[in-house]
Amino acid sequence: MTTEVRGRLGRLLPDGADxxxxxxxxxxxxxxxxxxSGASVRAVGGMSFRLDAGEAMGIAGESGCGKTTxxxxxxxxxxxxxxxxxxxxxxxxxxLVPLTERQLARYRWREISxxxxxxxxxxxxxxxxxxxxxxxxxxxxxxxxDASRKRAGELLELVGIPRQRASAYPHELSGGMRQxxxxxxxxxxxxxxxxxxxxxxxxxxxxxxQILQLLERLRRExxxxxxxxTHDLSVIAETCDRVMVMYAGRVAEEGPVSRVFTAPRHPYTxxxxxxxxxxxxxxxxxxxIPGSPPDLRTPPPGCLFAPRCEHAMPVCAVExxxxxxxxxxxxxxxxxxxxxxxxxxxxxxxxxx
Amino acid sequence: xxxxxxxxxxxRAPEPLRRAASLVGNLLSRGDGIxxxxxxxxxxxxxLFPDVFVGPLEDITTVTGMRLHxxxxxxxxxxDELGRDILNLTVHGARISMAIGLMATVITxxxxxxxxxxxxFVGGTxxxxxxxxxxxxxxxxxxxxxxxLAPVILDxxxxxxxxxxxxATLLVIVVVIGLTSWATTARVIRSQVLSVKERMFVDxxxxxxxGPGWIMVRHILPNVVNLIVAQAVLTFAGAVFTExxxxxxxxxxxxxxxxxxxxxSAQEAGAAGLGASWYIIPPATCVVLxxxxxxxxxxxxxxxLNPKSAGxx
Numbered sequence: 212m213t214t215e216v217r218g219r220l221g222r223l224l225p226d227g228a229d230x231x232x233x234x235x236x237x238x239x240x241x242x243x244x245x246x247x248s249g250a251s252v253r254a255v256g257g258m259s260f261r262l263d264a265g266e267a268m269g270i271a272g273e274s275g276c277g278k279t280t281x282x283x284x285x286x287x288x289x290x291x292x293x294x295x296x297x298x299x300x301x302x303x304x305x306x307l308v309p310l311t312e313r314q315l316a317r318y319r320w321r322e323i324s325x326x327x328x329x330x331x332x333x334x335x336x337x338x339x340x341x342x343x344x345x346x347x348x349x350x351x352x353x354x355x356x357d358a359s360r361k362r363a364g365e366l367l368e369l370v371g372i373p374r375q376r377a378s379a380y381p382h383e384l385s386g387g388m389r390q391x392x393x394x395x396x397x398x399x400x401x402x403x404x405x406x407x408x409x410x411x412x413x414x415x416x417x418x419x420x421q422i423l424q425l426l427e428r429l430r431r432e433x434x435x436x437x438x439x440x441t442h443d444l445s446v447i448a449e450t451c452d453r454v455m456v457m458y459a460g461r462v463a464e465e466g467p468v469s470r471v472f473t474a475p476r477h478p479y480t481x482x483x484x485x486x487x488x489x490x491x492x493x494x495x496x497x498x499x500i501p502g503s504p505p506d507l508r509t510p511p512p513g514c515l516f517a518p519r520c521e522h523a524m525p526v527c528a529v530e531x532x533x534x535x536x537x538x539x540x541x542x543x544x545x546x547x548x549x550x551x552x553x554x555x556x557x558x559x560x561x562x563x564x
Numbered sequence: 565x566x567x568x569x570x571x572x573x574x575x576r577a578p579e580p581l582r583r584a585a586s587l588v589g590n591l592l593s594r595g596d597g598i599x600x601x602x603x604x605x606x607x608x609x610x611x612l613f614p615d616v617f618v619g620p621l622e623d624i625t626t627v628t629g630m631r632l633h634x635x636x637x638x639x640x641x642x643x644d645e646l647g648r649d650i651l652n653l654t655v656h657g658a659r660i661s662m663a664i665g666l667m668a669t670v671i672t673x674x675x676x677x678x679x680x681x682x683x684x685f686v687g688g689t690x691x692x693x694x695x696x697x698x699x700x701x702x703x704x705x706x707x708x709x710x711x712x713l714a715p716v717i718l719d720x721x722x723x724x725x726x727x728x729x730x731x732a733t734l735l736v737i738v739v740v741i742g743l744t745s746w747a748t749t750a751r752v753i754r755s756q757v758l759s760v761k762e763r764m765f766v767d768x769x770x771x772x773x774x775g776p777g778w779i780m781v782r783h784i785l786p787n788v789v790n791l792i793v794a795q796a797v798l799t800f801a802g803a804v805f806t807e808x809x810x811x812x813x814x815x816x817x818x819x820x821x822x823x824x825x826x827x828x829s830a831q832e833a834g835a836a837g838l839g840a841s842w843y844i845i846p847p848a849t850c851v852v853l854x855x856x857x858x859x860x861x862x863x864x865x866x867x868x869l870n871p872k873s874a875g876x877x
Binding site for chain 1: 763764765767768769771772773774778782783786787789870871
């Protein structure tokens with residue numbers, strides 16, 4: 212070991228880490244999938260974002276927009292047909308994209324771990340829950356079976372499950388407890404970043420609220436950074452500091468939750484928000500977005516949302532909109548905001564109307 | 565508090581022992597488990613200590629009875645054409661039949677499980693090669709293979725050679741049964757592995773950083789254990805039958821009477837034609853009982869090993 216670098220809570224960072232670099236910085240990430248016919252589909256194109264220590268960011272968007280693909284590509288977890296075709300993923304300033312599987316082992320689960328979608332399927336039905344939580348400790352940190360079991364017991368208590376339940380099989384736990392067990396497993400190696408892939412989908416609202424509270428508490432106590440993937444905007448509103456709205460593999464809008472949810476700029480965000488019922492207003496027909504996301508095998512030129520956008524201008528069908536950063540920390544990729552300030556304000560008020 | 569205490573004291577016993585004890589306990593809580601285990605226990609004792617029950621194996625020089633005598637006081641199950649006591653022969657036959665059955669099953673299950681899991685999990689060329697190998701062994705006829713292998717093996721090791729106290733002629737039977745039945749087991753297990761490996765917890769294990777070996781042993785194998793048990797039971801039953809068949813056609817060891825061997829000499833002596841049913845029924849009943857017992861235990865194990873059915877019953 213050359214130099215010891217300690218970061219959050221005095222934990223040891225990997226060799227070559229830059230303590231001044233942001234925790235996670237993704238730049239121009241592009242992911243391509245090979246189709247059986249030999250064609251190549253760009254599922255994610257030119258994504259950039261950063262995640263700071265202790266921060267929670269939500270990734271929102273409709274099904275198939277590349278939320279999970281983006282998260283999986285951070286630590287090379289894409290299925291066999293997919294690969295990162297461009298861009299960089301820097302964790303502590305170290306680029307993970309060019310690393311080999313062997314080199315990545317240091318980061319996978321130890322720095323970036325995951326809470327999987329659908330806990331029942333992600334747990335082995337014939338193995339005791341405690342042993343499964345102990346698995347990453349045994350495999351990753353090379354600890355003895357007894358030591359990892361002990362730690363698994365502590366992790367279970369941390370997520371609010373009595374230690375004795377470690378000897379239960381997955382089917383003996385309730386849906387909420389299984390999801391807690393998955394969270395305990397994600398925390399096993401004390402990671403810096405936890406990716407939650409729809410962690411509350413398929414849970415009823417009461418349990419969902421408990422799980423979200425748990426994640427919130429863990430984030431505070433352990434100084435975790437959360438990357439929460441969900442199509443449920445209320446989950447993001449409740450738990451996240453920032454939100455990134457994705458459309459067809461690109462960032463549509465990104466910024467602090469308070470700003471994006473109260474004053475959305477991108478026409479897609481506006482539509483997405485208004486397609487959710489609001490308990491405070493009276494009954495009304497929810498608006499929906501006409502059409503469906505573009506076929507990424509033959510993406511249209513220009514803005515990918517243009518065909519469904521009410522505010523589409525001639526330029527939208529020709530040019531890909533650049534990402535515009537505004538002073539209040541919101542980033543938006545829409546031609547409505549590319550022109551001068553006056554036009555932007557005009558257009559923005561028009562969008563809201 | 566008490567639960568925590570019990571948990572701690574239970575940890576003192578080595579874990580495999582603890583699991584085995586609870587497994588037997590679960591088996592004994594089921595009707596079929598008790599019956600199956602009881603029959604196996606009886607035959608196990610007979611096979612281990614035949615001399616205690618019926619004295620040493622009788623041969624032509626130590627016979628006490630008349631030829632083909634019907635069951636009576638001196639000979640509870642009658643005698644054979646040489647005057648040997650049938651009870652004596654049947655009890656001593658348990659050792660050979662069960663030993664052959666067990667050894668053949670161990671070979672079959674080891675080969676079948678290892679090859680099945682590897683072929684299914686690794687896939688690709690490995691899978692294709694292993695499955696072609698399987699195809700080859702699947703089409704081998706047991707009896708013909710035994711007829712060819714028996715003289716070859718005997719020639720190589722010598723007819724009097726012994727392995728673990730078992731004569732080479734019997735080993736031929738073990739090897740033949742093992743070679744001809746592992747392929748079925750491998751195929752059945754591979755098909756289940758193909759489905760298990762697509763489950764999400766396998767991906768999860770891979771993400772966590774588990775290597776292929778770890779995943780196969782810790783995740784795939786436990787999910788196909790019920791199949792392995794079922795296959796083991798079927799194989800054992802089949803092996804006892806095959807041993808009977810092979811001994812019957814004269815490939816057995818005439819100096820070591822297995823049940824098949826006894827049936828074979830009954831046939832040679834024309835027992836059926838002479839109405840000497842006592843010569844045929846005891847060994848045949850034993851074969852059926854042992855196969856039945858294994859099926860019962862296998863069925864019970866299948867349920868007990870499945871954590872989901874533990875609470876049912």
